[in-house]
Amino acid sequence: MxxxxxxxxxxxxxxxxxxxxxxxxxxxxxxxxxxxxxxxxxxxxxxxxLPTFEELENPESNLATKIISVDGKQLGTYYNENRTPVKYEQLPQNLVDALVATEDERYYDHSGIDFRGTTRAFAYLGQKGGASTVTQQLAKLLFTGQAARGWKRYAQKIKEYVIATRLERQYTKQEIIAMYLNKQDFLFNAIGVSSAARIYFNKDVEDLELHESAVIVAMLKNPRQYNPYRKISREKSLGRRNQVFKQMEKNGMITTAEKDSLQALPMEVKFTPEGHADGIATYFRENLKKFMASWIKENPKGEDLEGNLTYYNIYRDGLTITTTIDSRMQKIAEDAVAAHMPRLQKEFDRQNEKNKTAPFRDIEEEDVDRIFNNAIKSSSRWRKMKAQGKSEDAIRKSFDIKTDMTIFSWGGEIDTVMTPRDSIRYYKKFLRTGMMSMVPQTGEVRAWVGGNNMTHFQYDHVQLGKRQVGSTFKPFLYATAVDQLKISPCDTLPNTIYCIAAGSHGNTKDWCPENSGGEMGGMITMKKALAESVNTVSARLMDKVGPEPVIDLVSKLGVDTSKIPAVPSIALGTADLSLYEMVSAYGAFANQGVYVKPQIVSTIQDKNGTILYQHVPETRDVLSAESAYVTLQMMEGVTRSGSGSRLRHTWRGKDPVYRKAVTGYPYGFTNAIAGKTGTTQNQSDGWFMGIVPNLVTGVWVGGDDRAVHFPGINYGQGATMALPIWGMYMKDVYENKDLKISKSEFDKPKDLSITIDCDNYKSEGVNDELPDELDF
The missing domain is CATH 1.20.5 (Single alpha-helices involved in coiled-coils or other helix-helix interfaces)
Incomplete structure (x- = not known):
């Protein structure tokens, strides 16, 4: 077996x-x-x-330069990336809580890597959320860039782990949160949480409420898919915002009742774009670039390792420029322009309806061709095509081919199809404007409006534009006469034709100016002569003082006189000057004869708050206090009885600009105002210069070309074209008491020897009904 x-x-x-x-x-x-x-x-x-220790200590970021107004508001930024860094202390606690609850709920318990979250992500293949901590996300933003694909993504992830642990050793938890939020791109030029708060909610980041912070945290997952401004993503953004509230409830940061009430709130966005052409003071900000370029060139940052000079960069160094612009006054100025110019333009267009050469007047066809040829050659289209090697013939032909374009109108932008040549004619019809407001005692520029719209009219009519100033030049002549001859506003001269002969004062032929209104005869006081812009009196004064002393005066007042000929006709304002020069020169009249160079920047600070530049006023004595005051008294006559009197007096009839019945102009000023209107030949330019004790403001209105003008003086004068902007601006400025713009009388010198009281004026023992005649 x-x-x-x-x-x-x-x-x-x-x-x-x-x-x-x-x-x-x-x-x-x-x-x-x-x-x-x-x-x-x-x-x-x-x-x-991997980043070095030094790179971890100073992670590279493009930091926007902030432009701050004198009243502490941010006017705009210069940037490659519109990032304004904030410190952790500036972040509201509700934003920090929302971030941690949603993006990394064990943030304070790990050292850069959440192993529990990583295990869950592997176990569920990412179906129940990823495992990236806030620190890992920062590592990716700073050093590893966009997500790679394939095996490279695994290598990238490992690098993120290593960098995250190094970041945790290098920085505190609070610093990491601040760096993370500063680095995020929230779209629409909103780089970093500070820019996002301003652009989406028009708030400083520290002022964000919880429901607003939740919207920003919601965008962290995907700023395009969960963007609150884009119509296509608003619903997703709302849902994601409510999920943030749910996460905060889950982590005990808010109660269930608070979550429910927050989720019931509508999602409101106050979109405030910060493109280079968005916001207020756009012309000023563009001009500020020139100041900064000059300052940067003269103030090197330091030397590199090879001994080469390095320089600040306004687009990435995070400077803070505190300007003299007052955001409130700037907004008022821009509103005044936006209120007046469309109505003036409407009247201008109406008067051009039967003008065959519109918008041009009084020129021949060859002059029109010349204007168009110059415009074509100075256009960006011409420059771009020329750079591409296109022939001149091909470029010119392109100006007659219809193309899609967005054009300006006072009612808003219009999408249309037209030829570039037709667009040139279209834009030529628009009247342009410039406005500048300055504190005469300090030179601080408070408002700067360079044109109608920075996007479509990029030429700055404050500093770049130089046009004939007309009768606004006459106060310089009168001030010279007061200084040299001690004339009184009460002195009189004949209002009759007066000729300055050829060969006298540089004249090549006899000069016999007539008054613009044609009225002459009798005697007239100096004050009335200036108020009514009497040319015959200006001729007599010019013959007595000579053009050289007048030119010398305006040169000391900051005016470029290199192109002003020493001839008598300058008395009528034939010189081309900028609004910037005119405002700064007029400032000396209100500052007791002391010229102060205009100031646009108070301080410049680096990203750490170190002051790199502190403005030092540039001043010089130009006129005696007596001469400045007497000239002001004569200019007050302009607003009391002359061409600027509509600022004060009740007037019945049809307003020449608004074409409707009114009872008085809408200004009603009763305080001391010295001013001067200016109108140039053929009504090409309208000016108004207005002075109160602590503010001098100038306004210019005219066409892009001198051939673009009103056909008659009724609409083409400074009192109609420019003065209303000044009036609306000052009316609103006075209504804001916080601005502290003076309504007082001008400061009177203690030892005033020149008589200004014409009612009791006596000269050489004579007491006539009219003051005595001057002996010239």
């Missing part, structure tokens, strides 16, 4: 698992060693360069 063999014993049947246990530990230890090796290799740059 055969015997059965006993079954062979195995490890499984004997319960001996030592072999498997051994393999398990080998695999486990090997796995750990492999992970350690991978991280070591990563730290040794095997998967690509």
């Amino acid at each position: 055969a015997t059965k063999k006993a079954p062979k014993k195995t490890a499984e049947s004997s319960g001996d698992y030592s072999k498997y246990i051994s393999w398990f530990w080998r695999l486990f230890v090997g796995g750990i060693a492999l992970v350690v090796l991978v991280f070591l290799l990563a730290s040794w740059n095997a998967f690509g360069e």
